[in-house]
Amino acid sequence: MAKTFTHNISNSNVTNNFDNIMYDYASLISGAVSIIGCSLNLFLLCVLMSDKKFQAISYKLIRISVISDILSSLAIGIGYLLVSYEFTYDGGVILCRVVLFFTFTSNGVSMLNLCLIAIDRYYAILKPLYQGYHRRRKHIFFTSQILVWMIAAGYTGAIVPAIKVSHEDPTLCDLPDIATDNTIPIRMIIIVTLQYIVPCTSIAIIYFKIVSHQRNYVRPGENTFQNIENNKRKKKFINMLIAITLCYILITWPFNATLFGMSIVRKTAIQAILIYFYKIRSFRQIIHITKFQFYQECNFLS
Template sequence: MNISGNISNQEKKYYSVISVYASAASIPVLFIGFIVNVFVLYVIVNDNFFYKTPYYLIRISLVSNIIATLIGTTSFSIAAMAHIDYTLGSYMCRIFFYIIQSSYTLSIFTLCIISIDRYFVIIKPFLRFYSKHRRNLLISMVTFALILSIIFNIPTIFYVDVYPDETVVCDMIHINSFTIASLIVNIIIIYFIPTGILLFMYGTIFKHQYNYVRPGNISIHTRINLHMKKKKFNQVLIATAASYLLITWPYFATGIAIAITKKSLRQMGDENMVYYVLAFVSYSTTVGISVINPFLYLKFDYNIKKKSRYYLQKCITRKTATEYRRRSILVSATMYNY
């Protein structure tokens, strides 16, 4: 009796089952994220109040989230509901991984650009060079971030794939010197460097906002209002930065583990299934950052929250009025028949 072969086949079955069930569970979550991202983008685009530099940058992040959640919903739907052969699974794995990685890269660098812009506006408001060339500098940084996110993640296409016997399990199969070097450079550039930038910029802003006292004599009421505005502003900055850094660090820690051990996720799972589950969850939470992001804006950004409520109430009122007119027409028609 081939006991080891049976155990191996059973483990492979577990990998597929985990992937299929996780895909099915991710579909509604990603779809909700897609809808909320579209709604927040609609609010920002259609209201003149948001025609400001920080919100232009937030638009880029939202568009990136929309693409990621749409591709994720489509890919997970196919993986959960259809039989996938090796060729289709391989293409889906490579495209999905590349888009998610590129989306994250663009989003995290957009956050860095926002933090840099806020730093100069708040900490160094009288710096003439930045004030004069602010628009061109921001356009240059955004263009660089976009090009970097597109080109820098191309190597991922070559080292992620599915297994011939498990076409729904997307893994880093081809682990060699090129893969390890790409992983290390990738982790440094899209995690450690942005982490340093965000911590420095937001930490400096937080310290400045906390210690800054407006010159002149102001009333206690005004001082309290200013303090509350500082607090809300800090919440937006801290929540957005912390969500990216805290939620995604397990994913990059998994990448470091793969680079050190030179083992794929399935090979780690062969040693201990818990390793595979933890790694799988870390990747899923990184994908989920595109879902969480718009909710952070709705929660902590007072302006987005206020305008979102306005547009929702407007939509509900319009729908109610339409329904009322429809019922009035039906009642009138019924009365006419009598």
């Protein structure tokens, strides 16, 4: 019996060592991916700041999303690259909380700003109450940014105190109290609601209204050739809006679905979430660049 017990302990140690090695390699790969994400972000930021015509509100909203992604990429990239160093338990807790605070806050800011971009486009194209909105546009922009950062930092700050680490590996972030603390699942559901459900639902509804408007709207005084060219441009515009919206919803769905699932089953899978979440951030920058090229071609931003 003692021999069997010793054999079980040995197998357990081998499994734990294998898991830790896999996590270390995955972390280093994610750290390398951060370089790609940061490079794409910095490129887009330089483009957005290279010309005075990029000072419109919509460009500023995109710029803020890019900056928040850069900050998040740096934080989580440095965090992943530090896993090779020895940390105490308290040091690991601080590292995980700092990295996750910047990561979750940045993701919330990006998603909420995408919602603000959709709202700004809605007023620019459909023009409901346009004069009143246009006069207060700058004031609305600054006020909305304060609210966006407060909301994102607020719900992130609510979950950060629950983040701890494994005693076996102080760089392995975890939510060990999720099964016993009834408030943790509630806080996670709030995060999913505010950073995914509300923005994505709003974006989908707004773009649907814009698409419906563009399909039915014909500029007065256009000749047949102008109508044909305008319809082609309109079709491209509609398809790109749909593609961009679907991309954002689909690439962020697994991350938020996992968070929601964790809150229901009350079991943690935080490392799988972080590795997936970080990898998709680099792909999100490709969508940013695609959007920028599309806006330029269609002269969409004003």
